[in-house]
Structure formats: C-alpha cells, structure tokens
Amino acid sequence: MDYKQVTEELKRSLTVAEVIEKLPVSLGLKPRGTDRLVGNCITGHSSSSGTCFHVFSDYYHCKSCFTSGDIFQAVITAKGCSFAEAKSWLIDEFRTDLARYNKGGGSETPKGLPTGYALKGILLEELVNRGKQLLYQEEGKEVLEYLTKSRGYELETLKKTEFIYLPPEEEARAYLLEKFCDTDTSEEVRKYIKGGWERDGNGKNQFKGLPLAGFYGDNFRLAFPYRNSYGTITGLLKRATAPTGVSVTRNGKEVNGVRWDSTPGTSKEDLFNLYRYRKEEELLLVEGYPDALYFAALGIPTVAVGQGQLSRKHLDALRHSSVKRLTISLDNDGKDRGESYTAKAIELLREQAKGLTVNVIPPKELGEAGKDLDEFYRNQGEEALRAFLEEAPVPFYLYKLQEITDKHEREGGLSHKQVSNYLEELVEYGTSLPGMEKGRFFKAAEEYTKGALGVTGADFIEAANSLHERKEGEQLQTKLSRLQTEAKKLQEEGSPLEALELLEKGVEEARRKIVGKPVELHSWEDIIEDFTREEDALTTGYxxxxxxxxxxxxxxxxxxxxxxxxxxxxxxxxxxxxxxxxxxxxxxxxxxxxxxxxxxxxxxxxxxxxxxxxxxxxxxxxxxxxxxxxxxxxxxxxxxxxxxxxxxxxxxxxxxxxxxxxxxxxxxxxxxxxxxxxxxxxxxxxxxxxxxxxxxxxxxxxxxxxxxxxxxxxxxxxxxxxxxxxxxxxxxxxxxxxxxxxxxxxxxxxxxxxxxxxxxxxxxxxxxxxxxxxxxxxxxxxxxxxxxxxxxxxxxxxxxxxxxxxxxxxxxxxx
Known part of the structure; x- marks a missing residue:
C-alpha cells in the first residue's frame, strides 16, 4: 500500500459525520431525512437557522457560505492544519494500522514499524495475505478441500474471500520475523513477534507478544480475520475442518467437539464485515461468519453477528454508516435460539436504530432447504438463493404478527378466552408501532383473524377496551400502593390529617390522569368514510x-x-x-x-x-x-x-x-x-x-x-x-x-x-x-x-x- 492508497482507504472507511464528532467543534448536528445531518457551519460563520450546514456520508456543504469538502477538508478547516497533518490526525484517531504506510512515496514494507495496537494490525494483515497464498498451495490442501467440497464453495468465488490457511504458530512467527526484521528493527518489535511467557507482578505466567494461539491452543488451520468497522484486523477467527470439531486437551482435561477458536484480544464489538459496507444502503444480517464472507464474494452485501446475538455495541458503528435497510436472517434452529434471537434483534433495532427499515426472513421459511442461508445455498444453488432473498423477507411487524399467532395457535381451535388473550396481545403490540407500520399491522391482523378465527372489528375493539381497562387497573393499583405507603408513614409520624389529605388528593389525581379513552381500531371502510367526511382546509379571505x-x-x-x-x-x-x-x-x-x-x-x-x-x-x-x-x-x-x-x-x-x-x-x-x-x-x-x-x-x-x-x-x-x-x-x-x-x-x-x-x-x-x-x-x-x-x-x-x-x-x- 502506497501513500496515495492510504488516502483512498481513509476516504473509503470513514464518514464525515464521525470525523466531525471527534473534532474540536460544536455544530449542533441533527438528522434531517434519511441521508444527512444539519447544523451550524464548520467555518464558524453566524447562521440564523442553525441548519445551513449539510453533512452527508462522504462530503459536506454549506448553503450559506457555499463551503464544501470531505473528511480531510473538515480536519483542515477545524484544526487549521495542512493536508499532511490532517491525514496523520485521521490515522492516529481512527486507523492506526495505516501508520506505517503514511509516508510519501513509501514502499509496501517501509522500515520503522510502529508498536502497540498498530503493530498487531500490520502483522496480522501480512499473515492474512500470506495465508491466502498458502490456501491454494500444498500446505492448504486440506482446508481448501473442506471449503470446496464440504461447504460447496466455488473456487473462483472463494479466491475473492479472506479465508486463509493459518500456518502453525512457530512457522507463522518465523515468517513474520524474516519479513519485517533486519538490522534496524528494534528489540521491542522482535520480542513482540517472537512472543513468550513471562511472570507478572503476582507471579502468574502471562503471554507477551503477538497473540496467535487461541484458547484451545494451536489446533486450527482454517482462519479468517475479524475486522472492526474501519477495516483494522482485531484478531483471527479459527474454524475446525472436521464437521464434528476436534478434540483438544486443556489444563489436563480432554475437550471434545471444539469447532471454533480465536486469537486472544479479538474484538467483536462491530458487526462482522461491516467495514466493507459502511456506505451501502441495504444489508443482509446473518448468523454465520463464513456465510457473510462467502456471500460478500458473491456480491451480496452481508454482515454477521456471532451466535445470532445482536448487541447495543454492534449498533454503534451501524448508526454511523449509510445503511437504511437491514434484512435479518438468523438460523432455523428452534424457538430458544434462532426464533428467540430474531425477536430480540428486532426489539433492539426498534429501540436503538429507529430510522432503520427492518425486514425479516422468518427462520421457518428456510424449511428443509437448510438451517441457515449457507446450507440453503449448498442445497439449492446461487440462483435459488438470490430468488429466496428477493421473495422471503417480510416487514418486522408482520413477522411479529406470525410469532404472536404461532404462540396462541392450538390444535382443535381456541376457546373464547384464548381468542381474547390472542387479540389483546395483538392490540398491545400494534399500538406500540409508529403510524404507517401500525396501520399495516392491524390491517394484516384483521385480515388473518377474520379468515382463520371469524374475528370481527367489534372483537378487536372489545379486546382493545379490555386491554385498556387492565392497564388502567394496573396503573391505579401502583398509584394507590404508593399513596398507602406514604399515608401510613405520615400516620405513624402523628399527622393523620395530612395522611388523609394526601390520600384524597392522590386518588383524585390518579382518576384524572388514568381515566382515558380506550384504543379505537378501524377498518379500511372506516378510513374511506373518514376521507369522505374530511373537510377542506380554510381559506383566509385574502x-x-x-x-x-x-x-x-x-x-x-x-x-x-x-x-x-x-x-x-x-x-x-x-x-x-x-x-x-x-x-x-x-x-x-x-x-x-x-x-x-x-x-x-x-x-x-x-x-x-x-x-x-x-x-x-x-x-x-x-x-x-x-x-x-x-x-x-x-x-x-x-x-x-x-x-x-x-x-x-x-x-x-x-x-x-x-x-x-x-x-x-x-x-x-x-x-x-x-x-x-x-x-x-x-x-x-x-x-x-x-x-x-x-x-x-x-x-x-x-x-x-x-x-x-x-x-x-x-x-x-x-x-x-x-x-x-x-x-x-x-x-x-x-x-x-x-x-x-x-x-x-x-x-x-x-x-x-x-x-x-x-x-x-x-x-x-x-x-x-x-x-x-x-x-x-x-x-x-x-x-x-x-x-x-x-x-x-x-x-x-x-x-x-x-x-x-x-x-x-x-x-x-x-x-
């Protein structure tokens, strides 16, 4: 990588918004629509509206002073520095792995390696490059056979991925020493590459140096890098090539069926593969890391989350990306795993990423074609996979409708009480949705229940009123319990009149705040009637x-x-x-x-x-x-x-x-x-x-x-x-x-x-x-x-x- 390529890599991996967030400026940026932030101008000129400055993914523009620029110009303007200084600042703040290449006219392997986190990224990057070569040589024969035969991956597509053959630890360290070390290399760098065990202050053995052996030792030859949202390698994930895993000995005990391992310190806080797609608008989220690697090589923008468990930290980088639509497809491995993880992911995305359109491929839709999209691909082929990805996704609220329905369905039909409970749960979820999604949810719910259960609009209204009364009762009970506690305390302190006044005032306030109108559901015919009754806006007479x-x-x-x-x-x-x-x-x-x-x-x-x-x-x-x-x-x-x-x-x-x-x-x-x-x-x-x-x-x-x-x-x-x-x-x-x-x-x-x-x-x-x-x-x-x-x-x-x-x-x- 040369100096110019470093510039392009910084542009590719960073958005203007996240760069401005780290700069010593306060612009009061707020979202407008789905593609920009607006606020005060980075140049500092006065603005009556405070919205003249528009920040997009890869550039900004001021509609008042007409200044514009990219991530580099933002740093230059805010810090008053040169382009070279802006570039160095961006590398120090976001991409320390690029530090060694940031030298005008520098070669692929300039002398003077950095230390610390940046050194780890550089060494692992080289090991990945070497491992990709070895995968298609004699050393990688067993790993390649697993990928092409057991997993059914096409060779030419596979070459576009980052699957590697990971040499045994000793060979890997020897290669890195030969590649990077000469007479000018510092002893600190040499020692880091060699690695070794040392006793800490408490007398415990601690490994110091480049982490290569995993929790289960050095027992895996298939690996691939885990990169953060900027593309820096945080560690290597390792996969057994035997379908049932391998048996390893740890602390004197034999552990069977081990299929996965990773190098120590591998951070998985960002979604796997997200670094590739920070400027994409639509992504597929799957559970398997290999699936995401291979689908990406097929041209399907895919990210992955380990074991299907999405977290708040995963969403931090997602919010800084350009992604607007996310389709979730987690494994079809039962209610306690795939279905449960899908439901949790939906709720987390609704709560933490409210501007994101979320669709779901119901795990059951995979059917006998496989437990996940990777198996579907192996069994059905690429063309069928692409067709499935077009047809299978449904809006999250319709997936939730089916989930609630499945929960209540019983052989032999539902009793009146069970139908009421089912409708109450539908109403409770539907009323939590925003406008258009709420309307579509209830329209679909009404159509399904009318056909399957003979439910009418009146039944929905009855369920809504029942839910309203129950919620109202729960709120009233909570309020009265608190009042009783406070009144009892006043009574014990010798103030019975104050206790009585507190109860009277509290009961009256509770009645005033809690009593309200029940939810009123409607049909499409009701909406048409609303349109016919709706009056035109008023003219002013001028x-x-x-x-x-x-x-x-x-x-x-x-x-x-x-x-x-x-x-x-x-x-x-x-x-x-x-x-x-x-x-x-x-x-x-x-x-x-x-x-x-x-x-x-x-x-x-x-x-x-x-x-x-x-x-x-x-x-x-x-x-x-x-x-x-x-x-x-x-x-x-x-x-x-x-x-x-x-x-x-x-x-x-x-x-x-x-x-x-x-x-x-x-x-x-x-x-x-x-x-x-x-x-x-x-x-x-x-x-x-x-x-x-x-x-x-x-x-x-x-x-x-x-x-x-x-x-x-x-x-x-x-x-x-x-x-x-x-x-x-x-x-x-x-x-x-x-x-x-x-x-x-x-x-x-x-x-x-x-x-x-x-x-x-x-x-x-x-x-x-x-x-x-x-x-x-x-x-x-x-x-x-x-x-x-x-x-x-x-x-x-x-x-x-x-x-x-x-x-x-x-x-x-x-x-």
Whole structure:
C-alpha cells in the first residue's frame, strides 16, 4: 500500500459525520431525512437557522457560505492544519494500522514499524495475505478441500474471500520475523513477534507478544480475520475442518467437539464485515461468519453477528454508516435460539436504530432447504438463493404478527378466552408501532383473524377496551400502593390529617390522569368514510395569500411577529374574514391581552373601513359612540347590525376570560357540541396563556400540546399568536428558529406564518422621506412552514391602515 492508497482507504472507511464528532467543534448536528445531518457551519460563520450546514456520508456543504469538502477538508478547516497533518490526525484517531504506510512515496514494507495496537494490525494483515497464498498451495490442501467440497464453495468465488490457511504458530512467527526484521528493527518489535511467557507482578505466567494461539491452543488451520468497522484486523477467527470439531486437551482435561477458536484480544464489538459496507444502503444480517464472507464474494452485501446475538455495541458503528435497510436472517434452529434471537434483534433495532427499515426472513421459511442461508445455498444453488432473498423477507411487524399467532395457535381451535388473550396481545403490540407500520399491522391482523378465527372489528375493539381497562387497573393499583405507603408513614409520624389529605388528593389525581379513552381500531371502510367526511382546509379571505396558504383543520397554525408589528390586528382581521367566508361555521377569538369590548370596537372600525371622525380617531370616537348608545351614524349602525348578526348566530365570538390551557382544551371540545361546526379558534397569544408551572418554557410546551390535542379532537383549526424570542426580535426579519423559547410551538404546528411591519424598523425621518403616510403601513406575511402545501419562503404584502385597524389585500377591493 502506497501513500496515495492510504488516502483512498481513509476516504473509503470513514464518514464525515464521525470525523466531525471527534473534532474540536460544536455544530449542533441533527438528522434531517434519511441521508444527512444539519447544523451550524464548520467555518464558524453566524447562521440564523442553525441548519445551513449539510453533512452527508462522504462530503459536506454549506448553503450559506457555499463551503464544501470531505473528511480531510473538515480536519483542515477545524484544526487549521495542512493536508499532511490532517491525514496523520485521521490515522492516529481512527486507523492506526495505516501508520506505517503514511509516508510519501513509501514502499509496501517501509522500515520503522510502529508498536502497540498498530503493530498487531500490520502483522496480522501480512499473515492474512500470506495465508491466502498458502490456501491454494500444498500446505492448504486440506482446508481448501473442506471449503470446496464440504461447504460447496466455488473456487473462483472463494479466491475473492479472506479465508486463509493459518500456518502453525512457530512457522507463522518465523515468517513474520524474516519479513519485517533486519538490522534496524528494534528489540521491542522482535520480542513482540517472537512472543513468550513471562511472570507478572503476582507471579502468574502471562503471554507477551503477538497473540496467535487461541484458547484451545494451536489446533486450527482454517482462519479468517475479524475486522472492526474501519477495516483494522482485531484478531483471527479459527474454524475446525472436521464437521464434528476436534478434540483438544486443556489444563489436563480432554475437550471434545471444539469447532471454533480465536486469537486472544479479538474484538467483536462491530458487526462482522461491516467495514466493507459502511456506505451501502441495504444489508443482509446473518448468523454465520463464513456465510457473510462467502456471500460478500458473491456480491451480496452481508454482515454477521456471532451466535445470532445482536448487541447495543454492534449498533454503534451501524448508526454511523449509510445503511437504511437491514434484512435479518438468523438460523432455523428452534424457538430458544434462532426464533428467540430474531425477536430480540428486532426489539433492539426498534429501540436503538429507529430510522432503520427492518425486514425479516422468518427462520421457518428456510424449511428443509437448510438451517441457515449457507446450507440453503449448498442445497439449492446461487440462483435459488438470490430468488429466496428477493421473495422471503417480510416487514418486522408482520413477522411479529406470525410469532404472536404461532404462540396462541392450538390444535382443535381456541376457546373464547384464548381468542381474547390472542387479540389483546395483538392490540398491545400494534399500538406500540409508529403510524404507517401500525396501520399495516392491524390491517394484516384483521385480515388473518377474520379468515382463520371469524374475528370481527367489534372483537378487536372489545379486546382493545379490555386491554385498556387492565392497564388502567394496573396503573391505579401502583398509584394507590404508593399513596398507602406514604399515608401510613405520615400516620405513624402523628399527622393523620395530612395522611388523609394526601390520600384524597392522590386518588383524585390518579382518576384524572388514568381515566382515558380506550384504543379505537378501524377498518379500511372506516378510513374511506373518514376521507369522505374530511373537510377542506380554510381559506383566509385574502386572495393573494390564498394562492400559497390554507389554514389546516384539526391542527395548530402559528402566526408570529415582533411586538407591535400588527400580529393581533392581523389575527382579528383574519378571524373576521373567515367568519364571513364560512357562514355555516363558528369562529372563536380567545384574547389574553385586551377585553372583548375593545376588540369588538376594533371589529366595527375595520368593518366600516373608513374614518368616521378624523379629528378624534375611529377607535376613540367609536368607544364614545357605543358607550353613549348613540344611533345617529348610518355607517356605524350598519356595521353594528352586521356584527350583531355574527355574534347572535354564533358565527363569531370573542372570549376574554383568561382560561388556562388545561381549561381551554375541554372548552373547545364543548364548543363543537353547541349546534354549529367550529371553523377555528384563535388564541392571542400563546406566551400569555396561563397554566401549570411558573416557568414560561413549560407553559408554552403545555399550551401547544394541549391545544393541538383539542384541535385533533374537535376538528377545528387552532390559530396561535406568538411572539418571536429575543434573538428574533433583534433581527431585521426573524426566522422560524426564532419562534419561541421552546421548539414545541414549531414542532406542533402544521403552518407557521410570520407578520413583519418593515416601517417599524425605520425612523420617522426615513418614513417621511419615503412619502409613506404615517398611519399606513405594509405588512409582509411570509410562509415559514407549511407541511401539506409547501411554498415555504413565499410571501405576500398586505396594506395595514392602523387608525382603522384594517388590513386589506392590495389586489382586491376593500371590505
């Protein structure tokens, strides 16, 4: 390997994300989609969004400053070093086995071997290269015969693998000494290659040097390397060529049937063979190491896990790879092994690798063709194997469905109680799945049980309710047991009244938190009915805005702005326009800043849409006119009549009672039952909504979450006013990331609009020089987020007449 090949090997074996993770930078990287991470730029420039820097598997790119690069450029930028220094750093941090080759123009065997872990990797690498040659010579005849005849491997395919003939220990050490040692070689390196036993400080014999003999001595000639996820050899795995294993003597005792061994210190923390496929998107996971080696040579990306037992450590490197889909095929060797290991692997992957698509080849699918894919290949051939790998895998949740079914199936059928238990287990598992997988699981479960057991949708609902009641009872029992313990302690301390209060309060709280709705399952017909009942999103009443935006029902919409930029006025105008657009629905405006009388006054002003008393101002004059109950202004009277009709018919209501968010949720649900559908509920604004806890961040999280639930339950659009945080308030035009003190508002919202009044950013002199009237402004309404329609970044300009409290669309006639 030369200097250039070292560079290519580093590129092949490392991802940009794991390199950045080790660098002295904090970029706040977070996943976006399935192929990248986003965060702050590695160059350190300021970013309003904190998401301009995109990190892919083998390169990065900043959409703000347009810098880009690979693993080497990342190190150069972060550490301010040269390319050669970056390369050396990468080798020291990740691939010490490449250290000996990292010399410009270096030969395959440069002088000056490193010591320690890197030396072990270099020596074993050479031994593997030598062993591959010997496998096809006279020395390796017995091993080669086992691989080609007993295992049925094709010779030309076998030559692409890393199976080796491992010389006896003494020969192997002699070869390495001759290969690497000359007059310049240090005594430390010589001693390491020779190896030997030494007494430690406690008088015990310890082997020092290159580990070659395994736990069972030097009794195996077939071997292959175990490499970590970067490709460095951590040790050699050894396999007996006799089908029944070999008999060895250890500590004076004979041990029979030994089939496997490994060199001391072999680390198996990374999945076997993963180093080859860190940039592949789809992998096959098997139980046999030889299977993975050979299938890889066939061109089937395969990794392996020893004895079928996947661990959390195995997943560390997998998460840093590009793998998106994993198919599990473990041995068909019974419920206690293959089937049990498959179930455990599925749960571990669901828990630790949530972005991974997991499919399973059920062990029983192998049938009589073999206990594993290797035997299947020997019995059926390569073409049949490839076809099987295409047809046999099923999504993990369907495998789980079959597993639950097998557990409950009985000869002669199931009793009613057994059917109920079976359905409860299906419901319990199905409800733990995420959205689409949950729906597919229940659809398959309903189809199977309907055909096999005559189960109906009502039976599933009954099972769901039964499960809900049982879980509720278990939670209540736990809660009451804890309360009894605490109350008993208070009673023993001489505080019986406090004990009674604790019990009363605790029981009431337990009832409030535990009592809830049971799981409601559905059929495909139910879904079709949902589609037919689903109402379109709401238009805003502003033609230019409606080109890009709809107010979605049953979810949260956020309208955000800086203080005094017209957020409340825009929401009030929007509520009025929507009430006019939808005469069959009700619109509610919850105000936490101004009393309802003041807001109704503003509504009359914007409905009149002109000055009624220029010398006094509309709002001041209207307050006087309404307070004195005058009736001498026709324009005002016509506006009052329109508003009276809107209020008395329930089409528009302003509520200024400061409801907590805990109270607001059931109120919205109650409004739905007042005889008219609820179009939207406006809340002005979320930072003002009271609720549990003094910390504003917790209140915002609580309000956003509870009101989203209210929207889901009622089907109404919930429109939340929000102020930008301090960072956003200091910017000329705030971004989505400046929305609030907690990310929950943005996460819970399906639509986010910003309201920005640019005239608030200029001085009076600048406004006068522009010729703009002091009471007239332009409001920019910008789409910061819109899940269903997109159009993010689109904006429209509306005219804002502050004295009239009127916001109009310049492309249409006034109200």
């Amino acid at each position: 033609a230019s805005l409606d080109k890009w935006v709809r107010i979605p029902r049953a979810v949260n919409t956020v309208i955000a702005g800086k203080p005094s930029h017209g957020k409340t006025t825009f929401m009030l105008n929007l509520c009025y326009r929507m009430a006019k657009e939808y005469p069959g629905e009700s619109f509610f405006y919850f105000s936490y800043e101004e009393p309802r009388a003041k807001l109704y006054t503003k509504l009359i002003s914007l409905m009149i849409a002109e000055q009624v008393n220029p010398s006094q101002g509309n709002l001041e004059y209207l307050r006087y006119y309404l307070r004195e109950q005058r009736k001498d202004n026709d324009k005002i009277e016509r506006a009052k009549k329109k508003l009276e009709e809107l209020v008395d018919t329930g089409r528009l209501q302003i509520l200024s009672t400061p409801y907590t968010y805990e109270e607001a949720r059931p109120i919205i649900t109650q409004l739905k039952g007042l005889g008219r559908p609820v179009g939207a509920c406006f809340f002005d604004y979320i930072q003002k909504i009271p609720g549990e806890g003094k910390d504003i961040r917790n209140r915002i999280v609580g309000a956003s979450g509870e009101l989203l639930k209210a929207a889901n339950e009622s089907g109404a659009a919930v429109v939340l006013g929000s102020q930008f945080n301090r960072a956003g308030a200091d910017k000329k035009e705030p971004q989505l990331s400046d929305l609030n003190e907690s990310s929950s508002i943005e996460q819970d919202a399906s639509l986010v609009l910003s309201v920005h009044n640019f005239s608030m950013d200029i001085t009076e002199d600048e406004r006068e020089s522009s010729g703009q009237a002091p009471e007239e402004y332009e409001l920019k309404i910008k789409v910061l987020k819109q899940r269903e329609r997109g159009n993010v970044g689109r904006s429209v300009t509306l005219d804002f007449n502050a004295p009239l409290q009127l916001i109009t669309d310049p492309t249409e006639d006034n109200l």
